[in-house]
Amino acid sequence: MSDMTELAEPVETGNRMRDEIRSISNRARARRQVRSRIMFALCAVALLVTAVPLVLLLFQLFNRGLPVVLHTAFYTQLPQTPTLITPNATGGVSNAILGTLVLTLYASVMAIPVGVLVGVYLAESDSKLAATLRVISQTMAGAPSILMGLFAFSFIVRDLHVGFSAIAGSFALAVLMLPVIVISSEIAVRGVPHTLREAGLALGAKPHKVSMKIVLPAAVTGIVTGIILAMSRAIGETAPVLLVIGGGYINSWKPLDPVSALPLSIYENAKSEWPSLRTEVWGIALVLVVFVFVLSLSARIWASRKQQAR
């Protein structure tokens, strides 16, 4: 019996300690849970804070842009400067639409062959040149676009005496597109399974035949995706074209003519004093955004085709 009374006390102390520990840990857990809830609530607020301005932006773009883009004159006429007698005569932006297409076309013609070849070279070579070019392309990919404008101005417009022209603008855009195409082509070529290459070599094909006839076709989806992304980036750039294309009020596809571009006319119309031009600018912005979205979405579709093929 004496043993029992001696035992009872430690058990009771143990129980008390256990309860104490439980209540402390319960309180700690409750605190942790509350903290977790609060932080997640803050994250949800952050999501809202991100969404509201972006949704507002898109809504206002469509709301104010749609009435403008529904007129055919918007696409077919040249811009006019409103006067006091005709304050609503804004004309259209045919020159800017054509200019943007022309600029992107010339820039792509310049940038795509070089970019893809450099990408293939980087993926297949281990030389010092390749390592240097890799660093250069990754650094250039993030370079501010205004610098491309400065380069195109001093080199093409001034030193080569070409003047303000479509070709100077597309040169600036080509410099902008090149690193993007190089990087994405390298990734695409490196993504081709080694077994394909080895199978070609095992059949006795020369290395350059393997590279051209087997590796390039296998990587083509990735390369095209990169090219489309580079184009969608170039199409919306204002800063480089602002310095060099001259903003011509003519419909022209000739490389040496001064042209206009959608981003440039957005910039100029927004700063104008005429309310009618400030209304029209939403339409131009809508057209530009639709261009970019179509390009981005088609890049996505290309990329998903690639995944299905695998």
Add this chain to the structure above:
Amino acid sequence: MSIVIPPPPDFTTHDEGLAEFNSASPSRSWYHYLLILASIVFAAMSVGFIGTILWNALPEFEHHTGTLLGGNGWQSPAGPFGGLAMIVGTLETSVVALVIAVLIGLGTSISIVFLLPRRFRNIVATLVELLAAVPSVVYGLWGFLVLAPWMLKTVIPWLNSWPFAKDLFGNPGQQDGQSLLLASIVLAVMILPTFVAISREVISVVPNDLIEASLSLGATRWQMIREVVLPTAKIGLFGATFLALARATGETVAVALVAGGVANVQFHLLYPGTSIAAWIATEFGEAQGNEIAALMALGVLLMLVNFGLSLISRWLVSRQRKVLAVV
């Protein structure tokens, strides 16, 4: 995919077989020379890019480096051309924008990955990436025509109702609403999709094993994120942050539209100011002779800042990779 370029994969690891077979190949075909030719064209273009801007900026750096780095005020067309206002303006706008964008963007990415139902996750991710592709001039336009009047009518009176706000932000009175603060807000809205697109991707590839292990040890969901997800995703988050910062410092037209374009050192964010890139864009049209050299010199500064940022981010990423490799 969107125009967002993710931090590039690390190719420094030696690709044994491929390089060996290439260097060992005895047939130097025309294809091989074509590749090398393209690479030389690309290299020449890059050297020309940097060289041309440096060369054109040289006269300014030879004679007026001090004015350019420390002078206030831009006397067009004869000079002196002080660049301090643009340097300070670039720092202010991009740092404020980055702080806003990273804090909000991180929360957004966490909610997209861990809070949203699975069905919405892909839709929201696609939307964010599409928004990252919207040209910056559209953000500038929106800031200029929608946000500036709103700042003037709502935000500035509200800010001024707080004590000490006038000392901190300044009181611009009746102006057109364009200010360094507005430029920062537009920049933040603009770089948010870029930051979210990358950081969401980085967070969502954190291995499920790690997440489940931490939850099974009794961590709350927030502890799981703080102790496991964020440390694991640190590399990519750094990459996203520096990419966003590089984009903010180099942004031109959006800032040119909303910052006000005043070349004056300004620490009160409600007053108008300008940034390096925006100043080049607005002044270049009428610039002649010396002023072109001065603007080119500003371009050199911008290039140094941008290349520096990109080198730092590469170094951080490689260091973090080494740390992870040891673990």
